[in-house]
Amino acid sequence: xxxxxxxxxMDGNGRWAKAQNKVRTFGHLQGSEKVREIxxxxxxxxxxxxxLYAFSTENWKRPKDEVDYLMALPDVFFKKFLKELMEKNIRxxxxxxxxxxxxxxxxxxxxxxxxxxxxxxxxxxxxxxYGGQREIFLAAxxxxxxxxDGIISKDITxxxxxxxxxxxxxxxxxxxxxTSGEMRLSNFxxxxxxxxxxxxxxxxxxxxxxxxxxEIVLDAxxxxxxxxGL
Ligand code: IPE
Ligand code: IPE
Ligand code: MG
Numbered sequence: 001x002x003x004x005x006x007x008x009x010m011d012g013n014g015r016w017a018k019a020q021n022k023v024r025t026f027g028h029l030q031g032s033e034k035v036r037e038i039x040x041x042x043x044x045x046x047x048x049x050x051x052l053y054a055f056s057t058e059n060w061k062r063p064k065d066e067v068d069y070l071m072a073l074p075d076v077f078f079k080k081f082l083k084e085l086m087e088k089n090i091r092x093x094x095x096x097x098x099x100x101x102x103x104x105x106x107x108x109x110x111x112x113x114x115x116x117x118x119x120x121x122x123x124x125x126x127x128x129x130y131g132g133q134r135e136i137f138l139a140a141x142x143x144x145x146x147x148x149d150g151i152i153s154k155d156i157t158x159x160x161x162x163x164x165x166x167x168x169x170x171x172x173x174x175x176x177x178x179t180s181g182e183m184r185l186s187n188f189x190x191x192x193x194x195x196x197x198x199x200x201x202x203x204x205x206x207x208x209x210x211x212x213x214x215e216i217v218l219d220a221x222x223x224x225x226x227x228x229g230l
């Protein structure tokens with residue numbers, strides 16, 4: 001069956017830039033162009049949700065210049081590509097705590113979400129100031145508060161608990177791809193990846209092509225997923 005939800009850890013922008021004697025931020029700019037190409041490829045494949053790890057709760061540790069550059073990128077990205085995303089009927093959403101971003105960055109994201117909210121095609125979800133541990137921690141806090149408020153009972157099911165996660169409206173993640181050869185999750189979708197297929201792709205994010213992305217997805221779809229059964 002076709003995958004409904006694909007998640008992507010877009011890694012390797014900085015090393016990609018360094019390899020050609022460019023500054024790290026040049027890699028981020030190229031990386032943001034790549035988002036457009038891969039989003040369109042995912043849409044062509046009929047994927048329902050493509051979740052992209054764009055900024056982690058740990059990425060605040062980077063030098064201020066780099067963080068500032070990343071904060072300014074959504075504006076550059078949507079100015080260039082919003083029209084095409086509209087034509088492709090793609091809906092923009094986010095997970096993560098946008099409150100921590102400068103007003104300008106947050107407003108650009110909220111505007112893109114609003115402008116695409118009536119689109120009915122693929123959801124392109126940006127994980128921004130997102131961390132899997134923080135998401136589960138917040139879910140537990142909200143669940144606890146809902147019990148105190150008498151809104152929910154103490155004995156809920158696992159799928160009822162999932163309604164407290166930021167991904168509550170999305171199907172389970174079928175496949176997670178990480179570029180740049182690193183074999184770790186770096187705090188991405190820890191709950192949602194429980195039974196996802198994993199692909200660690202050696203090439204850097206700016207070097208991934210639409211064809212290669214499609215090949216990875218189609219190959220992974222052939223895997224025998226047993227979910228603990230036989
Ligand atoms: C991924 O590329 C983009 C973000 C984390 C924002 P990196 O910036 O991590 O690039 P490398 O891993 O240092 O090469
Ligand atoms: C993960 O990449 C975060 C994003 C792609 C946004 P990092 O480059 O931050 O991860 P580590 O530090 O190598 O684990
Ligand atoms: Mg990295």
